[in-house]
Amino acid sequence: MSKKVVTIGLGYIGLPTSALIASNKIAVHGVDISQYVVDTINAGKIHIVEPDLDKEVESAVKQGYLIADTKPVVADVYLVVVPTPFKGNYEPDISYVQAATEGIIPLLKDGDLYIIESTSPVGTTEKMMNLIFSIRPELKDKIYLAYCPERVLPGNVMYELVNNDRVIGGVNEESTLKAISFYQQFVKGKLHKTNARTAEMCKLTENSSRDVQIAFANELSLICDKAGINVWELIELANKHPRVNILQPGCGVGGHCIAVDPYFIVSEYPMEARIIGKAREVNNYKSFWCAEKVKTAKLEFELKRGKKPKIAILGLAFKPNIDDLRESPAKYIAQRIMQDAQDEMYFIVEPNIKEHHVFKLTNVTDAIENADILVFLVAHNEFKNVKISSDKVILDFCGVTNK
Ligand SMILES: NC(=O)c1ccc[n+]([C@@H]2O[C@H](COP(=O)([O-])OP(=O)(O)OC[C@H]3O[C@@H](n4cnc5c(N)ncnc54)[C@H](O)[C@@H]3O)[C@@H](O)[C@H]2O)c1
Structure with a gap:
């Protein structure tokens, strides 16, 4: 289905994803703002620690399916995998996603698929859609836009990228289906269909759920310290329920x-x-x-x-x-x-x-x-x-x- 894919951001998630797509004999043009990252990858090497990634990258570069660059090129699918940190006031910083999107707006054409994988606040995909159409109004209803969060565990990324279930949400039904048919080429896990806002919230919910559950255990540890109770024994016993x-x-x-x-x-x-x-x-x-x-x-x-x-x-x-x-x-x-x-x-x-x-x-x-x-x-x-x-x-x- 995909003739050419541009991935933007070649870090812990973007590089393994690019290597996986390329290993399925789909041409990937990986983009990163770091010249060091680009040079390392083009030499068939990697700049991060992740088991089995080195072999995949070396082989994809050697076979010509993966090329790294500091600039995007015309493609059929664009995947945004840049950082989304928070600012000093704990507000999400989506400026990297915006910069990556602005970089490809001039390249977009009829039928293209644009996907954000970066963890993003609810509404980011719609915001990027509005940005794209404000500059290229002629593309309205002509391109597909979707959000697909990543839930891999560092250290096991190459396995989980293929085998984890994924949640995929487009800005409309056609976009969702288009994105699903893209991921079907290299994901064996189930691909669950939803809309963009739910998919964005799903990623945030998964990590918030872990945070809340850990907070419960941490709160217990503070109480137990005051009460003279061994919290580890307490939790072991409570978990017998x-x-x-x-x-x-x-x-x-x-x-x-x-x-x-x-x-x-x-x-x-x-x-x-x-x-x-x-x-x-x-x-x-x-x-x-x-x-x-x-x-x-x-x-x-x-x-x-x-x-x-x-x-x-x-x-x-x-x-x-x-x-x-x-x-x-x-x-x-x-x-x-x-x-x-x-x-x-x-x-x-x-x-x-x-x-x-x-x-x-x-x-x-x-x-x-x-x-x-x-x-x-x-x-x-x-x-x-x-x-x-x-x-x-x-x-x-x-x-x-x-x-
Ligand atoms: N690392 C994880 O385990 C993990 C898991 C799930 C989701 N995520 C999410 O995935 C996204 C990417 O995370 P990561 O860990 O891969 O980040 P990372 O910092 O490892 O890599 C991001 C890369 O993007 C590049 N970059 C920044 N701005 C760019 C731009 N405008 N154009 C091109 N390249 C640009 C950086 O140079 C860097 O190499 C984040 O939103 C993160 O929250 C990460």
Whole structure:
């Protein structure tokens, strides 16, 4: 069906998507504003960490199905996969989507399909449609526009891109059907039909749902701390109920999706989105609370033992066993603790990265052996089953030492 596809944004989502489409022998012209990204891909290499992606890109470039460029070209399908961060006031920033769209408006022609995959606030696809038709009114009813969110898990992207179900919503029925027939070429998961606004909201709902459920677990952890109850044991017992499934608490919520996307709902619907907004507050507060707990433990140690403690901060990533520090609550907590540092010695451990431009990293064995206070922030595999002598103060905010 597709003769040529332009993908705009060649990052964690855009590049695997481009490689997958190209591996189905469809010509892909991938666009990125970064010359480094473009040069790396055209050399058959990749600039991000994702299993199996390197082989796919190398082969697609070699066979001539994938070309990277800083500028788009005339095509039949345009896929927008650029970042959608939030601004300082937690309002979504769709300027990247707009810039990507403006770049292709002069190239659009009758019968083209335009799809946004970037996580977007409700109404973004319609906004981009209005933008396109304000500049090219002759294209009204002549092109197809749809929204199709991405729900892959980093680390398993190449599998999930093919096998996950997808929600596809056009600005009208014809656009939905056109987009479905595009994805059918390379997706084995079910393709669920809806409209653009519902598809946009669906992505935001999925991540907000996770955020709210984690907030419930985090709130329980605060209550249990005051009540002298082991929250991990409590949750394990409560989950024995056949219809209860509480998630695990942690030191907050991070990453570029769950900690970001709920704001896209809250900023547009502040009066209605009360639980969603509150969940964001609870999860952010949990990180602040963890940092305060460490400060209190430091003071107590000093009063009791008459010397400054040595402190190990274990984990900086936003979730276990990854190297991604974006929006990481553990990193935030480490920064907050270090802001008040006096003469104490700190051991910072993040086994998934080699170095960090702010923190001097230590290995896990040295940190656990030498520190007086052990602060577990992320449940990395390396922290499981470590031997800890009984004289250490343990602050385990992620349940990794809970046997
Ligand atoms: N990474 C994930 O796990 C994930 C999962 C689901 C949804 N998403 C969503 O997918 C979208 C893309 O996320 P990502 O993780 O791939 O981002 P990313 O930062 O890894 O990649 C985005 C790329 O777009 C490029 N870019 C920015 N503006 C551009 C423009 N105007 N023209 C061309 N290229 C441009 C950047 O240089 C970058 O290489 C976001 O909306 C994100 O929320 C991401």
